[in-house]
Amino acid sequence: MPLPLPPALVPPPTDLSLFRAALSHSEFALPHSYSSAHRVVRVERKSCVLATPDGPRTVPTTIGVAVGDWALLDDAGQVSGIQPRSTEIRRLGVGGRAVEQVLAANLDIVAVCAPLERDARLGRVERLLALAWASGAQPLLVATKIDLCRPEDVGPALSQFGAAAPGVDVVPVTVTDLTSLDPVRAMIAPDRTLVAIGASGAGKSTLINGLVGGMELATGAVRESDGKGRHTTAWRELVELPGGGYLIDTPGLRAVGLSDAAEGVDAAYADITDLAAQCRFSDCGHESEPGCAVRAAIERGEIDAGRLERHRKLQRELAFQARRFDARARSEERKRWAKLSRNSNPARP
Ligand SMILES: Nc1nc2c(ncn2[C@@H]2O[C@H](COP(=O)(O)OP(=O)(O)OP(=O)(O)O)[C@@H](O)[C@H]2O)c(=O)[nH]1
Ligand SMILES: [Zn+2]
Structure with missing residues (x-):
């Protein structure tokens, strides 16, 4: 019978499933x-x-x-x-060399926060929803600061938010009426974890403070006129909710690069993804191809043409990132082979 390996010689697990198996296996107690x-x-x-x-x-x-x-x-x-980790939010820092960053882990709900506005530019919301879907947790769209939205605009703005978030609950909230937060509170209790993501000033810290019922995290005072704040979250922080559940605040996200999020993008644009499956050609570009179900839906006014354009843009971005990672992997592989062949050639110094 082979002797068990001493701990130092147990090969490190190479992926999470092995690690999980190792954790549950008595030999690896x-x-x-x-x-x-x-x-x-x-x-x-x-x-x-x-x-x-x-x-x-x-x-x-x-x-x-x-x-x-x-x-x-x-x-x-x-x-x-x-x-x-059961779930994690990963984003790609944008700029020179792409670096992946885990914003938060072990989440049940990813709450994308955005101030409710009519005819808002929804590209960022859709991008954050793709990030949320890609995390593996349940996405939620929190429409914040509804007190700043003209009453007659609230309904239309909420339908626009809904159209940008197929399959996602949209919860309108305002800090001026804390009962508006009850639906969010109900989703978290008794022990689920919610992370709030969104642009700086979107109202994430205010939402979390409202849920906690105290001033756990500093925020700027409410300004009636412009809704802009002074406070910027300095670190990500997890707080426990008195009624059960956990909340995580994140710093305002300026640039959010998606990586390895193809499924997240498909889910965030499920309306387009589903229609595309009905196009006559499986590689339909939804331009002028005959039998295009996506263009037909746009012509019927069921889908906004801008939304199709934003979907295309995210897909191009994913394709670019994939090529970039491929190129990096190839270059690292070449270096490895160069080193191996140097080491195996005794004639070389
Ligand atoms: N009128 C009004 N103002 C709000 C509401 N929620 C937040 N604000 C204000 O909007 C500003 C930004 O809110 P924050 O909660 O600090 O935003 P944040 O998303 O945490 O911002 P960062 O920490 O910079 O990422 C602050 O001045 C808040 O007081 C609301 O429901 N109504
Ligand atoms: Zn098509």
Whole structure:
């Protein structure tokens, strides 16, 4: 019978499913110190704050953790690992080299927050909904600051929001009437986790404060005229709701790059995706092809032409990112082979 490998020789799991299997397999039983995991409530540069039975505790970490992670501590009190994530919001920082960033983990609901306005530019909302769908959690669209919307515009604006969010609940809220938050509260209790995402000033912190019923997170004072705030969230933070459930605030998202989110985009544009399946040609570009079900729906006024254009734009962006990652993977592979062949050639110094 082969001797069991000493721990240091157990090969590291290569993907999450293996890791999960390893966690549940008795041979890989975790050391005693791993037995309790603590929720990450805040992430700082080289440390994070954990919720422990004795209150918040700041611990050093050398591994990348996200708010909402369940962190495992080693005997020295350092973060030594995280439990596999059930869901996560990943975005691509835009700019020079694309870097993926996990905004929050282990979420049940991703609440996209946007001020309710008639004829709002909905591209950003649709993009954030794609990010929300891609996370694996349930997306929600929170239409904020409805007190600033003219009463006669509320109905039409809500239908426009609804059309931008097929399959997603739209909840109109205002801080001037806290009962408007009840539907959101009901979704979270007793133990679900909601993360609020949206542009700076969208009303995320105000929503969370309203739900918590105190001033857990600082926000600017309500300004009747322009609805713009002074406060900018400095860190992502998880708070517990008195009636049960957890809320995560995120900093205002200026540029949100999508990566590996093809399914998220398909889900966010489910109306177009479903119609496209009925086009005569499976590779229909929805331009002037005969038998195009998407164009027919636009002509009937069922789908906004701008929405089709925004969908195209996101798909082009995904295709570009995929090519970029492919190119990077190819270049790394070439370097690896160059190194291997150098090492295997004894004639070379
Ligand atoms: N009139 C009105 N103002 C609101 C409402 N909700 C938020 N505001 C104001 O809008 C501004 C921005 O709100 P925040 O909650 O700070 O927005 P945020 O999305 O957290 O912004 P960042 O932290 O910068 O990402 C603040 O001045 C709020 O007081 C609302 O329902 N009605
Ligand atoms: Zn078509």
